[in-house]
Amino acid sequence: MSNIVKPYNDTDSKKKQVEEMFDNISENYDFLNRLLSFKIDIYWRNQLEKKVIAFKPERILDVATGTADLAIEHAKKTQAKVTGLDLSQKMLDYGQVKVNKSGFKDRIKLIKGDAENLPFHEGEFDMVTASFGVRNFENLEKGISEMSRVLRDGGKLLILEFSKPSGFFAPFFMFYFKNILPGIGKLISGDSKAYTYLPNSVDTMPYGDKMTRLILKNGFKEAKFKKYTFGVATIYEGIK
Template identity: 45%
Template sequence: MTAPYSPGETPSKVVPLPHSDLSKKEQVAGMFDRIAGRYDFLNHFLSMGIDKGWRKKAIRTLKPIQPRRILDVATGTGDLAIAALSLQPEQVTGVDISEGMMEIGRKKLAEKGLSDKIGLQYGDSEALPFGDNTFDAITCAYGVRNFEHLEKGLQQMNRVLRPGGRVAILEFSQPKKFPVKQLYRFYFRYILPVLGKSVSKDATAYTYLPQSVAAFPEGSAFCSIMERSGFSQVKARPLTFGITTLYTAEKA
């Protein structure tokens, strides 16, 4: 298991393939390309379907500002982007570095008749291809943990968000109370990697997951990083015994 996060550092050294010469960004993109075909099934199966409720809660935090243009960073197969349609925005744009994940997402959108409402395109979190103050709201589900340079990605999100706009970020965290803490650690260390590997046929993705969660600067540490990246009114709301955390913030 990777060592816990230390203040002042980033989890960028936690990568899917520790002995590879590829950058974290390249490794993450390749990993998601490999598991794209089984990602949605595993996502819902390994979380026992609770992830759908987490997404709904994230989207509800944006309702007060009635966003017309929404950006979903690290959109993957588009689940959070689809959930954002409940706000009735004019357009939702999803960006990701994994073309394999977005290919699955585009098929999903076509089947649901949503291709005109949600557009998926390649986009690097550290160099978002949009102008300043473009979006009313930004979402990201379980993606910031995979940024190669965390603060740079958050600064880019802040840049393309309009003043007064809101951001909602979901990320895994580690429960603190007995017995959930102990059960969670056992599941994440011993059961999830085996189940993930057997279904996805990828030996790295579900070993990398618990390692990257352990290294992520969760809670108040991540809130501080968001504030340094230009966000205000930053809040962290643990969900389901702290298995995941919903971070919300605004751009002043």
């Protein structure tokens, strides 16, 4: 896809830089998520989880699982076997500690891997989820296509991702997102680029109808979306 935004420089691949970035901020990632979103990210994930529960999946893949928050929620709320995949080993290390404490270690497996080249067979999962991860893909269409490949026919894709808000709230949010959030993120994480990359990556991310068209183009026969918190976040659903 054109107009690729990278965290650090123009020369190295986005994939390599995203891995480095999440390794760098892994120690403070969970804390910053709660702080910078005023804990609204928990509400968004809960809305996604309701859709997971309603589908009653037996095998779930959580792509860009990070520190495994969503993978653990899947195990808590369903009887499914859950696989979490992420590029960053350090994020997975923190996630594994949480999995071990969760009581669901027997049903959650975390592995390092590339979302654009998934190490799974065709039709291996009933459901694939991705929470605030797809904007970090180097090739978004390839990532969506891969998620389709590993889903069974009739399986469901759920993507939770940032989008651009509209209405009276938009200018206030965008000011916070572009001017205040990066400063707080830099102060706590020590990474000067990671939280500048966040609003920049959202700027170039397709959302709404454009995103549903991408989902339909890359292996899905149905797609829809619903906005949350004035459009700050959106949940996309695809059926293979």
